[in-house]
Structures are given as C-alpha cells and as structure tokens.
Amino acid sequence: MSGEAEAHPSADAAARRAAEAAARQSYGKLVALLAARTGDIARAEDALSLAFAAALAEWPKSGPPETPDAWLLAVARRRLIDETRSRQVRSLAGDHLRLLAQEIEDAMQDAMEDVTDADIPDRRLALMFACAHPAMEARIRAPLILQTILGFDAAAIASAFLVSPATMSQRLVRAKAKIAAAKIPFRLPDTPELAGRLDAVLEAIYSTFALGWADASGGDARLGNMAGEGIWLGELVAALMPNEPETLGLLALMLHAQARRPARRSEAGDYVPLAAQDPAQWDAALIDRAEALLYRAGAMGRPGRYQLEAAVQSVHAARRISGKTDWLAIEHLYDALWIVTASPVVALNRAAALAQTRGPAQALAALDDLAQDARMAAYQPYWAARADLCARSGNIVAAVAAYQRAIGLESDPAVRRFLQAQQARLPPA
Numbered sequence: 001m002s003g004e005a006e007a008h009p010s011a012d013a014a015a016r017r018a019a020e021a022a023a024r025q026s027y028g029k030l031v032a033l034l035a036a037r038t039g040d041i042a043r044a045e046d047a048l049s050l051a052f053a054a055a056l057a058e059w060p061k062s063g064p065p066e067t068p069d070a071w072l073l074a075v076a077r078r079r080l081i082d083e084t085r086s087r088q089v090r091s092l093a094g095d096h097l098r099l100l101a102q103e104i105e106d107a108m109q110d111a112m113e114d115v116t117d118a119d120i121p122d123r124r125l126a127l128m129f130a131c132a133h134p135a136m137e138a139r140i141r142a143p144l145i146l147q148t149i150l151g152f153d154a155a156a157i158a159s160a161f162l163v164s165p166a167t168m169s170q171r172l173v174r175a176k177a178k179i180a181a182a183k184i185p186f187r188l189p190d191t192p193e194l195a196g197r198l199d200a201v202l203e204a205i206y207s208t209f210a211l212g213w214a215d216a217s218g219g220d221a222r223l224g225n226m227a228g229e230g231i232w233l234g235e236l237v238a239a240l241m242p243n244e245p246e247t248l249g250l251l252a253l254m255l256h257a258q259a260r261r262p263a264r265r266s267e268a269g270d271y272v273p274l275a276a277q278d279p280a281q282w283d284a285a286l287i288d289r290a291e292a293l294l295y296r297a298g299a300m301g302r303p304g305r306y307q308l309e310a311a312v313q314s315v316h317a318a319r320r321i322s323g324k325t326d327w328l329a330i331e332h333l334y335d336a337l338w339i340v341t342a343s344p345v346v347a348l349n350r351a352a353a354l355a356q357t358r359g360p361a362q363a364l365a366a367l368d369d370l371a372q373d374a375r376m377a378a379y380q381p382y383w384a385a386r387a388d389l390c391a392r393s394g395n396i397v398a399a400v401a402a403y404q405r406a407i408g409l410e411s412d413p414a415v416r417r418f419l420q421a422q423q424a425r426l427p428p429a
Helices: 008-037 042-063 070-092 095-111 124-131 137-152 156-161 165-182 191-215 226-240 245-259 283-297 305-317 326-343 344-357 360-371 374-377 382-393 395-407 411-423
Strands: none
Touching: 008 042, 008 124, 008 137, 042 070, 095 374, 124 137, 124 165, 124 191, 124 226, 137 156, 137 165, 137 191, 165 283, 191 226, 191 245, 191 411, 226 245, 245 283, 245 374, 283 305, 283 395, 305 326, 326 344, 344 360, 344 374, 344 382, 344 395, 360 382, 382 395, 382 411
16 A cells, blocks of 8 residues: 555646646736746746646645645745845855845745735736836747746747747747846836837737637647637736726737637638638627627727727628628728728738729739738738739639739648639639
8 A cells, every 4th residue: 555645646636737727827927926026037937837846746645725826926935035045155145135035035924824815916917018128029029928927838939939949948038038137127117108018018919819810720739729828818908907998909809800710610621711601600709798898998089909900800790690791891990900000911901891892903903002012922811812803803814823822822721722722713714
C-alpha cells in the first residue's frame, strides 16, 4: 500500500484541473499584481511559474485550497522575497535592496493573513496598458499582451504570428527588459494619454481575435482558440472601462463576427461566403448582445473605428430579420471608416459595397485606385474581389488571372477549393 503522502491518481487529476482552472482564469491577474510590485514582468512570471509547480506537487497530497489564487499569490511572493534576499547577498548588500526586501516581506505578511480570492485586486488592465506603452515597438505589443495576460509561451505565440520561436522569444525578453529598465508604470494612463494607449490595447485585442477568426474550421493548432481569447480580453476591458465607447464597439464587433462562425463552413467542411450563409445558423444570442453593446456605445456620442465596423456587421445581421442587406447603408459606413482609418482593407470592403450599389464597373475603378498600394499584391481578398468583379464585367481573361493569383495566395484549403470552383464556373474566354 502506498504511504499517506503519496497522491491518489484521482487526487492528482483533481489538482491538475484546479491548477489549470486557476491558470486560465487568474494567470494574468496574478502576474499583473506581482509585476506591479516589482516593476519586472519577467520576474513576476518566473515566480508564478514556480508557484504553479509547487501547486502541482502539493495539491495532490493536501487537496486544492479553497482559495487557489491566494495560495498561488502567497507562494509566488515568497519566491520573490527569496530571490531579492539572494540578490542582496550576491551584491554585498546595498540599503536599497534591503529596503525592497523588507517592503515586500511586510506587504506579504499583511496580504497572506486571511486572504480570499475575492480580496485580490485586478490589475490586468494596468498591465495591458504597460505592454501597450508608446515606448514599446508596435509589432511586439499584441504578442506581449498575449504572453503576460494569457500565459501563452513564446513558441505558441511565434507560430500564430508567423515568426520563428527564437525570434519571438528574443523580442519578448527585450520588451520585458525595456519595461523594467524604463520603469514603465503599471497603471491606467491619465486622460491626455488614454486615447493613444487605449487604441494600442484594442488593436492588440482585435489582432488576437482576427488570428483565431482566420481559422474558421478551428483545425489549425497554431491558432487554437485565439478568437475566444480575443473576446475574453474584450470582455475584460469593457468591464473595467465601461464608459469608453470604443471598448464596447470592439466587443460588439467581435461578438457579431463570432455569431456567424457556425455558418462559415458547410457540413462537408466547404467554405460558405457571407452572402450565401443561412442566417438561421447565426447565433441569435450573440447578435442580440452585440446590438445592445453597440447601442450603449452609440448613446455616448463618441463614434470611432470599432463602433463603425460593428455597425457594418449590424447591417449584415439585420438580414436574419429583413431577408435582405442594406448595401447603401454599408457603403456610407465604409465612407466614414475610410475617413477615420484610411485603411486599404476598408477601401477594399467599400469597393465590394459599391459593386452592389453602383455596379461592378465603379467597384473595379475603386480597386484600380487601390492597386497602387503595394500591400495589395500579396493580399488574397483583393485578388478574389478583383476576380469576381472582372467576371461580372465580362472580362474573363482578367478574371482567370485574378483567380489564379488569389488561389496561389490562399492557405485555407476550404477557401482555396471555393475559389477554384468559382474559376471553373467562368465561361470560356
């Protein structure tokens, strides 16, 4: 018979489930609290990682605690104190280290007495704003938020952002070192700074969602459930900043898009474009929630990019009730979006709306203007739209060439099959 200290397999499984639940629900919350104390994200992550390792060793024997977050926080804080003391010894003292160690230890003793999970403050939003500081490179903001808030490792993030794991790891290490060296504060920025910082946070969240949205079938291990994680982050920011209309607009946008996920593939796994989707397959509850969020945002009288994009999705969603799409309204919304963003993707979507309101000739003229943007050369939706418009205008040779370009650029097998079928339906040139 095994000894009393040995964990039973079922106890081990229960402990692992409890640790996984704590990691999913509270990883970013705990990292944010630890980093706010030390000013060093990397040290906070290391201490929390050791705390989770201790949980996996201890909880199978003692059972998961009633307050797992508080347990993990206490262990991680002890690790930070031990590390600070070790540094103090190695550096032959220094009053500033002794004071730091004493400050952390005093705070720990107060915090560890009768702490419940509900007592732990939530500083995740402050951590996100630190990761989105203007001093940080734009390309690292979204990956840094993914790692610090969600706990994704560098390899998983690298595969999602199509970067080598070594390169992504180096970028993340440099970014965290920069935050520590520059003493970037872990706080919500003051009002004059808020707009620029909030935009970076929202952009990172939308990038997270878009990466998962691109994997409509959910079969790409690189992307996992990033659409769901993006919505989760959007929920977090909207809950913590409910009076910022763009946070509500972004959440509404993501919920509208997510509502259509069940209709994006047929039972056979074939790609189904928006115009051909059955609105009965859309998630009505998600749409209703998105509409309520968009209404709240609009009532604040401060329109912005995400509210306008969500409004476009709202017009599409109305087809489930009216049976038709108000393309003129969509055209006007894209006109407004172009003023706000000057984005080539917005211009492309506006051209698609023009094809419905003014015919393929005007839409093609808009695409011709857009062709001057070098980024369109490798952008599959541009070539797919050009192929469709050329076919509708009777220019079959140009349509075939555009379809071939789009097919060559597309990585999703289902979308590639769809484009190949569209090309095969063209009449002889």
